[in-house]
Structures are given as C-alpha cells and as structure tokens.
Amino acid sequence: NDWLQAYRQGQSPAELLAALRASIEQSEFTDGQHTDGSSWISLASEAQLQQQLEQLAELLQQHGGDISLLPLYGVPCAIKDNIDVAGFNTTAACPSFAYLPDQDAHAVALLKQAGAIVLGKTSLDQFATGLVGTRSPYGAVPNPFNSDYISGGSSSGSAVALARGQVAFSLGTDTAGSGRVPAGFNHLLGLKPSRGVISTRGVVPACRSLDCISVFALNSQDANSVYQVLAQYDGEDSYARPLASTGKSEVKTLAVPQQLDWFGDDYQQQAFEQACQQAKRLGYRLKTIDFSPMLQLAELLYQGPWVAERFAAVGEFIRTNSKAHLDPVVAAIIGEGDQASAVDAFNAEYQRQALSRQIQQVFEQVDALWVPTTPCLPTQAQVNSAPIEINSRLGTFTNFVNLADLSALAVPAHLRADGLPFGITLIAPAFSESALLQFAQHWQAELALPTAPALLDVRPEQTVVLAVVG
C-alpha cells in the first residue's frame, strides 16, 4: 500500500493530500471554476480538506494511533456526483438540480470511517442516464488515452480521475453498466456488486429498484479493500440485502456468447479473441453458449417500462426545468418515461422474470459469463452522430446484469492494437464478488499489465500514486 507506506515512513496526510489537491485544482479548474470537460465537477476546498484531516486525526486517536486499524487511512478518493457527500453540492450533472446535502451517503460515511479522504465530486452522464460520458452540460469527459474517443459513462469522471492517478480509488453507480463501461474504456477494474449489498441511501436514483454503487480501482486488492469497507448491511435502505452465501465460490468455467456483433470495431474483436486465448492458457475453460436471453433482457431495460423509474425519480423536475441545464438526449429519454402503463410494467416484469430464470440456469453449467465489457469503443464524433444508437450498443453486455440480479467485475486486458484500453467483464450470480475478485487477482498477476496511470505516464512520485490502497 503506497499510501499507508508513505504515512508509515513519516509522511503526513496533510502534506501529501494538500499537494494532491492543489495539483488537481491546477489541472482541472480555471479561476476556481470547473474546466469544461474536466472529470471533476467540484473539488474539496482547502478548508474542506482541512476539516476531513482533522476528523481523520480524531479517528486515528480513537483507534489508539494504529494506522493499520483504518484500512483506508488517508487514502484519497473521488465520488461520482450523484452520491451525497456532506458539504459538497450533489448535482447529478444538472446545475439547477443541485442541492447541498448535510449528510454523507451511507457508503461515503463508511469510507470516511475507514479513513478515506474525499477529494471531490466527479462528472457523469446527467442523472446517470447514459454509457458514454458525453451527456452533460459540464461537458463530455474525453478518454485520457486518446481524446477523440469517449471515456464511457455514466461514471465517466470517477473513472478518468482514477486513470489519471488523481485518486487511489473512486465510487461510481451502476444501473445499466455505468460502473463497468468506463472501467473498460480507462483500463480499470470496475466492481458492480450484487444489488443491495452496498447501500444506495444518499444516491440520486436512476432506477431505484436496480441501482448499485460501484467501485473503480487499479487492481483487485484495492477493489477488495474498498468493497469490504462498503459491504455493510444498511437497515435504513429498503433495497439493502445482507450478504448471502448463495454466490459462486470460485471461477473456473466461463461462458462466451455465441452472438458477438462488433459493429465493425476490429480492434475490439481482436482484443477479445486475445483475452480468450489468455484465459485458456491460464487454465480457464471457455464454453460458447446461446446469449439470446441476455440480449433480450438487455433490450428490455431501455425499451421497456424501466424508463418509468427514471421518470419517477426526476421526470417532473425535467418537465419543469429550464432547458439550459438539461442534456437534450437525457431530457428526451426521461421525459418520455411516463408513457408506459402499469399493465406494461407488469408484463415486462413477467418477461424479466422468465428471462432471468433462463439466465440463472446457465450458471448450473458455468461459473461466470465472460464478455467484452463493450462490443466497441466509439469516438466522440460517432456518439454525436447517433447518440441513442451508439449508447445502446455499449449496453449489449451490461444492461441485463442488474435486471437478472447478478454481480459483475470489469477487468482490464491487454491494450488493443491501436493502443486503446480493452476490458473484459465477468458476470456471475449475486453474491459472487469474492470469486470474481479472486479471478481478477489471478488474471492481473499473470498478465502483469501496467496500470492506467503508469500507461498515461503518471509516475508514483508525482502523486504517491500507483495508489494501491490494499
């Protein structure tokens, strides 16, 4: 743990984090204002950082000064701006929607209790509606590997801030794939835990019955450390569930989709084929299966009545709000979300139930599904030319996961031949997080890939990053 090691060697959180804060301010803000297209919407002020450092000192005192009792002691993180952090505006990427919460989201409170320091709030597709990272009046967040390409969404800012080495981990949310797609496009791990395992109290809802908080990390140990801190049952979140032992305990056999449409992205296809070869070489058994139930369920998410959940959350706000602060694509999608009837909703629920049952039966044969995180990596220009269609492609292998009550982990693989990131995603039954993280540990140890910050030429001494927290 680079951060804990630095602190053990006598460096102080105050010193390191003040420097880190200042460097982010310099690169991401202009005259105190968020720079257009930055991955950050708001940054902790010096006073806000100071206050957190004082709380950290108190916390350490309560733990007898033993740093090892605080698994995230002094570790800097970024929080997607649809998750409440006390004292920071929650904008959900809509300036006129912003409110100032006086309480941390349950998950953020857990991070702070473990010693983490929140450096700020990050960009997203407005109201977490999108997988592109471009749908925001705060500007699109370009891909840090090549700014012609998108960074993925909706948790674009949390992914890019981590890829740039500005934080050691970050929180996203994931309803349709928002915690996995940006991981794939930024050479990161993206853990989408089982629904209800991490409390969503204090999160602006997208689809309340499906929303999850997700974790971006540079490696499986980091992801696991943060996950262990966050996976605490919250009796005040009516969608919370205690951890159960019904998930997979290990990942050995992987199901590859029979249906793979790359939408002309040959780099993506080659990278996936390479990853499949690597998995086989590492001893995993790959089995091709019919993916029709998954693809049908994926389509239900936006074509079916679940859009009504987004309307239930912010539809009335969108109807009455000034267009200036709304992303036009998001406003169009959610604004139409009140068209379906309750009869439609129940009929779709029956389809969901039937398809979920078919999908769950697949796990009698295999431990996990093994898919490219996305079938393609689009440019900003492609997204601009067909904003709904391109977005929808990106959800091919992510949209169905929460509808079918599964857990998932996006993991970086070798870069594509064009030097851009490529990720695979493992999908397993609910409560398989540990098995997925064990796979990632093995995968990462064997492939020995450099991390995203290293690839982006961010050296540890610049921010104490390669910021391994675990």
Place this chain on the structure above:
Amino acid sequence: NDWLQAYRQGQSPAELLAALRASIEQSEFTDGQHTDGSSWISLASEAQLQQQLEQLAELLQQHGGDISLLPLYGVPCAIKDNIDVAGFNTTAACPSFAYLPDQDAHAVALLKQAGAIVLGKTSLDQFATGLVGTRSPYGAVPNPFNSDYISGGSSSGSAVALARGQVAFSLGTDTAGSGRVPAGFNHLLGLKPSRGVISTRGVVPACRSLDCISVFALNSQDANSVYQVLAQYDGEDSYARPLASTGKSEVKTLAVPQQLDWFGDDYQQQAFEQACQQAKRLGYRLKTIDFSPMLQLAELLYQGPWVAERFAAVGEFIRTNSKAHLDPVVAAIIGEGDQASAVDAFNAEYQRQALSRQIQQVFEQVDALWVPTTPCLPTQAQVNSAPIEINSRLGTFTNFVNLADLSALAVPAHLRADGLPFGITLIAPAFSESALLQFAQHWQAELALPTAPALLDVRPEQTVVLAVVG
C-alpha cells in the same frame, strides 16, 4: 389416516370413491347440471374417476404394491376451478372463459403422483377476485354453518366441499387472502405457503407476481402431508423458488395488532380475545405491536397498481366478453385495472419495499403475527349492500402477506358465541411453513376441537371422512 386405513383393511378405492362421487353428484348436481350455489362447478364423471383409478393401480404397481409409498393413495380431493386438471374445464368461474386443458397444473400432477384422486373442480369468486365467495355467475356459495352468512372467498368451493366432508383436502389459491378467509369461515386450516414454493404453472393468474396455491385441510398433519407433496421446485415456473432455511424454526412469541377494528362484530372480537387467552395459557407470549405498516401495505393491494396485474391477466377478455358471464363487481374492478401508469407502479413498488422492510423488522422481535383471520364474518345481505367495502374489510389481515413475502396459516379456534366458525391466522417470514404447522399441531391437540365435518354432523361412516390423510 382413515383412508389409508380403510384401504389397508381391504376396502378398494374403486368402491369407496365411486360411492363418494355418487353422493356428491346427488347433493350438488341436478340433471347433470351444477346446482346453483353448489360448492362444485364440475364433478369427475364415472369414466373420469375410472381412468384415475386405473392410473392409481398402475402407480401402485410401479411402487411394488406398497401403499405406504404413496402418501395420498386413493385420497379424494377437490381443486379450485382456476387450477388446471387435465380433462376438466378450467372456468375461473366464467363460463365463456372456460378452456379444456390437456395437462395438469404442476401441483395437481404432484398430487396424482402421490396417489390423490381429483373428484372435481370447485367454485370461486370469478377470476379469484374477491374474499367473499359470492361473486360468480355460478351463484354464491353459502356458509355451511348458516346459509345467511358467506363462506368467504375466493376459494369458497374448495373450503365448503372440505367442510362438508366431501373430500379429504382441497386446493385453493391465495393472492390477497383467498386461501385463508374461507378457512376462517369454515372451521378449516388454510396454509398459504411462501411465494414460489408451490408451482403456479397451470393456474389462471390473478396477480402473477403474488399468486400462491394454498392447501385446505382438517388438521395440521393433513396439511403437512399435502404440503410436503406439493413443495417441489418447478424449474419451468419462473416465479418458483427452492425452499430456503431462512424462515422461523419455531413459533413462541406472537405479535397482536394494536389496531383492531371489528366493524361492530362483537362475536368476532370475543372469539379473538378468547383465542388470545388460550394461546397465553398454552405458553405463547403475546406482544402488542403497531400494525400501521401492515395496514398500509394491505391497502396498497387494491388501491395501488397491483390491479393492473389482474388486468394483464384477463382485462382484455373482460372488455370484449359478454356481460352475461361476468360478475359485475369483478368486471368493474378488473376493467379499471389499466388506469395506472408504469410510474405509479414503480412508486407503489418503492412503498411496498419500504413497508415490507418495516414488517420484516418486526420478526426480529417476534416469531409470528397473530391476527383474527378476518375482523368480521358478514352475511350475504351485508355483502350485497356494500360489495366492495365489505370485501375490503375481510382483507385487513390478509392483503399484505404476499406483498411482504410472508407465509401464513389460518387455524380454527373455538366457535363464536353464535355457533359460527372463528379462525386465527399466524403470519411468519417466508419459509416458515414447518414452524407454523408445528404450532397448529400443538394448538389443535390442546384445544381438541371437533372438525368441520363433525360439527356439520357428517359422520365418518358416511364418506370415510374425518378424512385424515396424514
């Protein structure tokens, strides 16, 4: 087991069941037509009985002639007429809706594999929409203890046929209380298992996401025998769930509602107070609790968007069908079921989730809820004067149970001072069936109440009944 005992002593199913069939035909049918207000809609013909007896003989041969391997060998039962039995019309109490299934419902197939003989199909509130037993073009099913009173619904016929000693057990369905209310009004046990434990494949849906098959029996041993046969996971029913061990393992502490409105029915109130005293005397601990979350959730079922599930099932049929075959109250309720929007449905789902969480937390303090099965026992005249309002009263302590994913068992108590049946209902977390049945065994052994057929002066020699199957 009176039936098995009779067979062991050399009596033949053919002889006993042919006589039983003939006696039901005589009392319930006129010139081959269902008598108005009978508890039966269709009776097995001599040929249909013969065919089942031949299958039973084959089955016995497959089991080496050992009757004890067939837990329901030659035991006669009745099936609510919204559950498919091959070769019998399924009417759902709507003549023009009727269809002739060529397959048994999964549950009926299991009964037959265990040796049971289906004597026929029984009356119900049309489309299982009602708790009164009066909403049917086949006529109301009067209470066998006093025909001025209702028999309860929607599983009226299955309850009354059993109370009259015409069968040894019967199947109902239970979405809002249809398997409990008629048990309470007919001095029977009514087991409403956890959702998904008994397959609903082959059942005409009421609210598909909530529907359960229920069991009427004369005592806990019978109920348990039938339940053990039926609780088999059905991979082809997308709402099926395997049994889990998360339920209560015993019932000791009981929660009594703080809010008890008897709607002026003093007999009911007195009977409940007596039952509470008896429970205390038997060593159970009663604790008064706030029932607001249960009452609020109960109201959601008919006032909220769940009526849309009924519309999804039969709404279009009702709209296009001749009024002659429709019960006007049922047609009005379901016909309006397409008014709510998907946004309403999701908002109600959030309420359901929040209230369910509150209710589940009650079970950290107590093992089961202890309620009167209904707050009152109405007359047919009362129902006629206010068909919706009276029905709604009957659901006070039943409507919330499936919405909150609980299991329940209605149990007879001492008759009311006016000689009419009174029942209490225990409600526990999902998968608590065994604990509930254990309670009932203790309760019935201590109270030593005569069974409904005995109370109705049906003597065992008449039908080999006091038909204990287990």
